[in-house]
Amino acid sequence: MSSRRLRVGILGATGMVGQRFIQLLADHPQFEVTAVAASDRSQGKAYGDACSWRLMGEMPSSVRSLQVQAPAPPLDCDLVFSSLPGDIARETEGSFAAAGCPVISNSSAYRMDADVPLLIPEVNHPHLGLLSRQRQQNSSGGFIVTNPNCSAIMLALALAPLHAAFGITTVAVTTLQALSGAGYPGVASLDILDNVLPYIPSEEEKIAAETTKILGHFSSEQIEPAPMVVSAQCHRVNVADGHMGAVRVKLSRQARLSELRDVLASFRSLPQELGLHSAPATPIVVRDEPDRPQPKLDRDAGQGMTVTVGRLMPDSVLDYRFVVLSHNTIRGAAGAAILNAELLIALGHLK
Amino acid sequence: MSSRRLRVGILGATGMVGQRFIQLLADHPQFEVTAVAASDRSQGKAYGDACSWRLMGEMPSSVRSLQVQAPAPPLDCDLVFSSLPGDIARETEGSFAAAGCPVISNSSAYRMDADVPLLIPEVNHPHLGLLSRQRQQNSSGGFIVTNPNCSAIMLALALAPLHAAFGITTVAVTTLQALSGAGYPGVASLDILDNVLPYIPSEEEKIAAETTKILGHFSSEQIEPAPMVVSAQCHRVNVADGHMGAVRVKLSRQARLSELRDVLASFRSLPQELGLHSAPATPIVVRDEPDRPQPKLDRDAGQGMTVTVGRLMPDSVLDYRFVVLSHNTIRGAAGAAILNAELLIALGHLK
Amino acid sequence: MSSRRLRVGILGATGMVGQRFIQLLADHPQFEVTAVAASDRSQGKAYGDACSWRLMGEMPSSVRSLQVQAPAPPLDCDLVFSSLPGDIARETEGSFAAAGCPVISNSSAYRMDADVPLLIPEVNHPHLGLLSRQRQQNSSGGFIVTNPNCSAIMLALALAPLHAAFGITTVAVTTLQALSGAGYPGVASLDILDNVLPYIPSEEEKIAAETTKILGHFSSEQIEPAPMVVSAQCHRVNVADGHMGAVRVKLSRQARLSELRDVLASFRSLPQELGLHSAPATPIVVRDEPDRPQPKLDRDAGQGMTVTVGRLMPDSVLDYRFVVLSHNTIRGAAGAAILNAELLIALGHLK
């Protein structure tokens, strides 16, 4: 691990996830924000003036005077974290990678590319083997690593230990997702007060596709998607932070309820072994109270990096069911990307 | 149909569903509220003083001066509508029936009894054949007819035409239920602001059990439950009125999406043929916009008696999926019971 | 009153207030919507396609096929109702008036112009005397009549009978305003969930200035502002519809509480005498329960045209205090403009 702090640029720095990046990196031992970029009218202003800060607590003073730049290489940094909107992410992130800059992306643009890792450090760190394929195409030193969609992360994290232990053939999930997942300004208050929206564009497709890639097997230089069927129904509910998923799963082999509970609660992985800075001590917490998890009470577990599972019980249609919850802009976005970068440092890919 | 109006007593008259009974019966051509009863401290007071009216609009003036009585027979009425809490409903409703008074109940106490119809007029009116079994036990003229749980009603209504046309073998539903379903005061505001509660006591069990009884077949003087598996996961969300269910179904025989849509949208049944006062012209409305149904926009369809179905599409785990929504205290409770009573009049069971 | 219906154009037809215009005019005996215009990307589309309908119930079928036009004269209509945004309203409304088209405006652009009536029919119908001044400048037959800001309307309506009876020298109001007042998309859900915003741009200034004009005296061809001091503090709260104002007033002469109550509750004015279609039977309802008015329970009083006053009591700083509430997009916007137009017909200004 390098003793100096890596210099970081944030693409999409004024958005909701961009603000989370800046908040989570404020006192980070390995990273220092040295550049901020945004694809909007804020270019040229000081970040402190350009950004309408929407998180609890004050904007970190270290970034206030950074000038917002256009999201184009080169920026004064060793790597970039990107939370650009999908429509411009593909070209922009590609140009940074081509210019030799590692891109740790929360955007959807490259997630399903065959040579791009869709990484959850606890779940599929062997997928980083794909980086050698990227290096064959691009010798500049730049590369792209993505983290999954906010709902796919919590789902895959909860499924991973069950899949490893028992095999999963079928997943049916119904989500209740938070407002911050739609960015800012995002959902109009008149649309969600006293209401539920049963539609989030592209979300159901992303969850289905990404989950099988995340849980897939890396062999012969490529990802073999996990041979499971995933169906997702998505809803937006009037909650600020904290996505929830009601999940039913069918297993490849019979297992007792207590076995599932043990496998979930005892799950630890490489980030915990390596003691990565943002890795929670317990990636998954299992709660036995009948009315948990709840967004308000559980989203901040493990500083927002722990996924909470509750209501684990047998199901009459598939084999088991449970409810999973995680903080969608921490474990589901900015925190996910930062943990990815920490793993890349620990494994020597970033320096 | 009798030319005079039947005299009605309301058991549980001060609660949320009791208030809906009074609102919906205010200008009803066939019923007139002549007695109100409640199992609480309000006994002896005028209803206008005892009841904290929580519905839009003023309390109907005709009930203001009725004295709140204890829920015990006899009351000055020809039949009672009951929305008593489960714990006291069994004894109280039984005593009214024994005393010769028809009981049209929204309570859960008798729903699963073998000789009690669990009635949705559009779905299973032949189940009224069970009344002859009740008459064998009880010659007083009293009997009990129940309507299902608020979530089971909307689910069974949406499933009924599909089951009739294609056969349903498997149902997985995840609900997002409104606050009024918990009565008043019900859910504490501190528990639901910026939150979701993934637990409603007994609700998942009720939905599973009631749905198969509702869709069951009446033969040889008894109900044969529908041979389908039903799994329910239930959540409380921050919505005043309007339960929503995200449903996946497996059919007995192959069917095209357009066939399902047609069968749902063209569904009409006995209440529509008879022109019952509370029967909506269209029991099920199918919406094709990607973001419907929504509680705020769709709960009042058909004066709250129409169920709205949207997001109908193929599903990778079961065969099809859709989202269903209905007004939980109208179609799901008071309106359901009143429609039941209207059918009983039309078929000669009430006079 | 003309026997045929006047042909109406709606400027700003796709916005929140524009939709209210269309809803309230759907079955209006005196008006028929024949043109819709909007200053946005919806021009050229059918209204049914261009407008994302956000009100309860379906969009009236009569307007679905109207093509959205640019907001510029001529339109195929006898008058226009305008709810254009402030920045473009001044030029656009002026051009319609110059072209001979009467403009009944809900916009702020012309409200404080010396020769433009700021009209609440129950309060200051003599201000229509200003129309002769407009006719001196503009012989085309076009003119402009405005209704006040949504908060100023409810305030002035409650103050008017008190001012007439006792004289008011001082008004201090603190508002709690609904989301629909900010239009659509308006307030971001992340900004208002679990929150209050203590700032609405320009609102405090508008309330202070408009109230003294509304309550002013028309003489010598001009409006003499009412000689009272008005101070307003404004807040946005998480309510869909229904503005609330906590008011303190100082009177010119001593009066007993019961006198204030009587003057408010018995208030009737010209619209009631003329039986105007949108005029509520009772412009002001006084409620004596300690916890009223409430937005959810009282905003729809008088089809949204009645203002509700409660908590009327002596105050230790000024003389009396009360809380006032009204529906901000009906009495406070679209309904206000329509009532203005109905009065103009009754008085022969529109035909």
Place this chain on the structure above:
Amino acid sequence: MSSRRLRVGILGATGMVGQRFIQLLADHPQFEVTAVAASDRSQGKAYGDACSWRLMGEMPSSVRSLQVQAPAPPLDCDLVFSSLPGDIARETEGSFAAAGCPVISNSSAYRMDADVPLLIPEVNHPHLGLLSRQRQQNSSGGFIVTNPNCSAIMLALALAPLHAAFGITTVAVTTLQALSGAGYPGVASLDILDNVLPYIPSEEEKIAAETTKILGHFSSEQIEPAPMVVSAQCHRVNVADGHMGAVRVKLSRQARLSELRDVLASFRSLPQELGLHSAPATPIVVRDEPDRPQPKLDRDAGQGMTVTVGRLMPDSVLDYRFVVLSHNTIRGAAGAAILNAELLIALGHLK
């Protein structure tokens, strides 16, 4: 200051404020919770079982096994913090004081008693002179110190430096208060969703009476109430934590806006000089953005002990106006009482 930690009992330990006491005392250097009492059905159970914990984060493990006792002396402690409901607080707190146990109370029962300090350490620490009067009546060593109502605290804190510098003759405040102020379960969700309640029982009277006592002068062994008129209008809004007050004030002498701002922003007092554990570095923060303070963004300032003032400007009715906000269960309740106790230790009244 004693080197050992004082042993503390919590009266009303299972309520919202009781839980805040336990949370805030969990790692307190001067206090250790050794007894919990509640006036409800939870007596005899372990606190961990009896208390439905509603705060973010887990219940401190140190209190889980404490048995809930009846709120009657003696308890195993050196002092008690009380948040008992008003109706039983008077007798219970009195009995503890009579039995020799200091009572640091958040209840309203004794606040207006002539010989009981109504203490805000930054504002009126000389009022502790009243303790000698209590000792004359009660030689047991017990005494009672109260903190004000949650809204009165934030109001008095903001007024105190202005009153000291310029004199205040008149205060008109309109509050927008949070749900947690009503305790748990408190406000029903159906009452507050899409709504505002313009009434909080007794609140307007408490604010008026307590403010003049708090800001009063201690001389000749008694409190001379501040010679100012205070009028309060109170509302409940759909916010979890954080009371807001829209305030207008009239000063005894003329002052410039900048002088008011400076006096508020530079305010420091005895708790800051003494470095009391719970004392915020800055009791009052003045914000200059037009849209602050906001509950969500400002309630946690200074760990919930800092009051935020914004929108400070001249007012046309009184002299100046501003909006004040503070965390109602920390600075407005449990934190207030703990700071009181810390001051009592520092001044030698507790040991």
